[in-house]
Amino acid sequence: xxxxxxxxxxxxxxxxxxxxxxxxxxxxxxxxxxxxxxxxxxxxxxxxxxxxxxxxxxxxxxxxxxxxxxxxxxxxxxxxxxxxxxxxxxxxxxxxxxxxxxxxxxxxxxxxxxxxxxxxxxxxxxxxxxxxxxxxxxxxxxxxxxxxxxxxxxxxxxxxxxxxxxxxxxxxxxxxxxxxxxxxxxxxxxxxxxxxxxxxxxxxxxxxxxxxxxxxxxxxxxxxxxxxxxxxxxxxxxxxxx
Amino acid sequence: xxxxxxxxxxxxxxxxxxxxxxxxxxxxxxxxxxxxxxxxxxxxxxxxxxxxxxxxxxxxxxxxxxxxxxxxxxxxxxxxxxxxxxxxxxxxxxxxxxxxxxxxxxxxxxxxxxxxxxxxxxxxxxxxxxxxxxxxxxxxxxxxxxxxxxxxxxxxxxxxxxxxxxxxxxxxxxxxxxxxxxxxxxxxxxxxxxxxxxxxxxxxxxxxxxxxxxxxxxxxxxxxxxxxxxxxxxxxxxxxxx
Numbered sequence: 001x002x003x004x005x006x007x008x009x010x011x012x013x014x015x016x017x018x019x020x021x022x023x024x025x026x027x028x029x030x031x032x033x034x035x036x037x038x039x040x041x042x043x044x045x046x047x048x049x050x051x052x053x054x055x056x057x058x059x060x061x062x063x064x065x066x067x068x069x070x071x072x073x074x075x076x077x078x079x080x081x082x083x084x085x086x087x088x089x090x091x092x093x094x095x096x097x098x099x100x101x102x103x104x105x106x107x108x109x110x111x112x113x114x115x116x117x118x119x120x121x122x123x124x125x126x127x128x129x130x131x132x133x134x135x136x137x138x139x140x141x142x143x144x145x146x147x148x149x150x151x152x153x154x155x156x157x158x159x160x161x162x163x164x165x166x167x168x169x170x171x172x173x174x175x176x177x178x179x180x181x182x183x184x185x186x187x188x189x190x191x192x193x194x195x196x197x198x199x200x201x202x203x204x205x206x207x208x209x210x211x212x213x214x215x216x217x218x219x220x221x222x223x224x225x226x227x228x229x230x231x232x233x234x235x236x237x238x239x240x241x242x
Numbered sequence: 243x244x245x246x247x248x249x250x251x252x253x254x255x256x257x258x259x260x261x262x263x264x265x266x267x268x269x270x271x272x273x274x275x276x277x278x279x280x281x282x283x284x285x286x287x288x289x290x291x292x293x294x295x296x297x298x299x300x301x302x303x304x305x306x307x308x309x310x311x312x313x314x315x316x317x318x319x320x321x322x323x324x325x326x327x328x329x330x331x332x333x334x335x336x337x338x339x340x341x342x343x344x345x346x347x348x349x350x351x352x353x354x355x356x357x358x359x360x361x362x363x364x365x366x367x368x369x370x371x372x373x374x375x376x377x378x379x380x381x382x383x384x385x386x387x388x389x390x391x392x393x394x395x396x397x398x399x400x401x402x403x404x405x406x407x408x409x410x411x412x413x414x415x416x417x418x419x420x421x422x423x424x425x426x427x428x429x430x431x432x433x434x435x436x437x438x439x440x441x442x443x444x445x446x447x448x449x450x451x452x453x454x455x456x457x458x459x460x461x462x463x464x465x466x467x468x469x470x471x472x473x474x475x476x477x478x479x480x481x482x483x484x
């Protein structure tokens with residue numbers, strides 16, 4: 001077959017899989033991915049061969065998946081959420097010219113911004129930005145500039161990778177940049193471990209968010225100027241006159 | 243039950259449904275939605291009662307769904323793509339305080355930006371913005387400001403509602419704003435009818451996009467400064483050294 005599916009599996013729970021993602025995983029002879037996601041997905045396909053590696057070994061997984069596909073196998077490389085949003089679709093497609101004859105199919109999935117937003121209400125109901133606070137692969141100056149532009153455009157904002165052990169304090173720095181133009185009363189939300197064990201959501205103001213510790217399994221939402229808290233839900237109206 | 247599910251059904255084809263969306267539709271006694279989406283989804287649940295109305299009658303559908311849920315029925319209100327991205331989750335939550343006792347659950351789905359991106363490659367592989375060009379509910383000045391800020395932040399951009407009969411020329415106006423700061427060579431993409439009959443994708447430059455007519459079933463992608471065309475795919479690298 002020489003086929004590689006790059007599959008967004010949502011949160012990892014079966015209920016967030018699309019039928020297309022399930023079909024791709026069922027078709028694969030080999031499932032590759034980050035150890036933690038393989039642990040979530042592999043039990044759904046107990047008979048499959050898996051190749052799992054740890055964090056920061058993304059390119060090794062991509063190359064292994066491409067090599068195995070080039071050798072004639074049907075391979076699925078799993079990503080949490082969507083395959084294209086900070087996922088493996090981009091590096092696989094960058095490497096693909098080295099692996100002639102392999103056909104790649106990207107299978108979209110429910111990214112954390114959408115899954116978290118649904119649990120909080122509808123914070124992304126109008127124009128929005130998605131920004132990662134991880135400076136592992138992006139200079140911090142670029143992240144700052146994007147935060148300033150997201151605030152200047154009055155977008156609702158979803159922040160990925162808001163924190164980690166190494167990057168404690170990044171969310172506070174991001175809030176300080178947003179507070180240059182946005183009110184401290186701006187409604188915000190934190191969605192943690194959505195679609196996994198112990199999922200939780202919290203609604204708070206931007207000023208409170210600045211003082212809040214979040215972890216790396218959280219997605220953070222910062223409202224636009226139109227975002228409101230209605231009945232305990234975070235809502236960015238599209239503009240219908242209700 | 244007094245339960246209302248607001249369900250993102252993806253493109254409408256069964257393969258883009260999540261298991262959670264399918265379960266919500268299966269649990270519902272009544273499925274409400276825009277006529278065109280009901281036509282896609284209803285055949286999967288042939289025994290269900292449906293309530294379908296035309297475009298611009300969104301609030302009527304929301305109120306009908308809430309009224310039926312308040313009357314004790316389990317109701318699903320379907321949205322294409324994700325329920326929260328320009329979908330019905332926000333207006334339902336805005337109206338909910340008028341309908342005491344109804345429990346609302348938003349079920350996330352694969353929005354057009356993710357589905358289209360997967361078919362084009364990985365244009366949203368790094369930070370991105372989603373902007374609707376519809377000025378039906380948003381002043382055009384706000385849309386212009388958001389486009390300028392999206393360009394200033396060097397975001398990859400997904401444009402929803404890029405055109406309609408009434409709004410021919412809006413995409414050209416949007417391109418002109420982006421061309422104030424972005425190169426005419428910026429790689430762009432158009433994804434049309436993704437996950438439906440006759441789906442297609444096209445990769446072109448921003449200068450070419452300005453001269454291109456697109457319709458309202460298309461989603462338009464404009465690259466960041468890092469976006470490249472690799473092997474016929476549109477790719478925004480995250481920054482791994484490949």
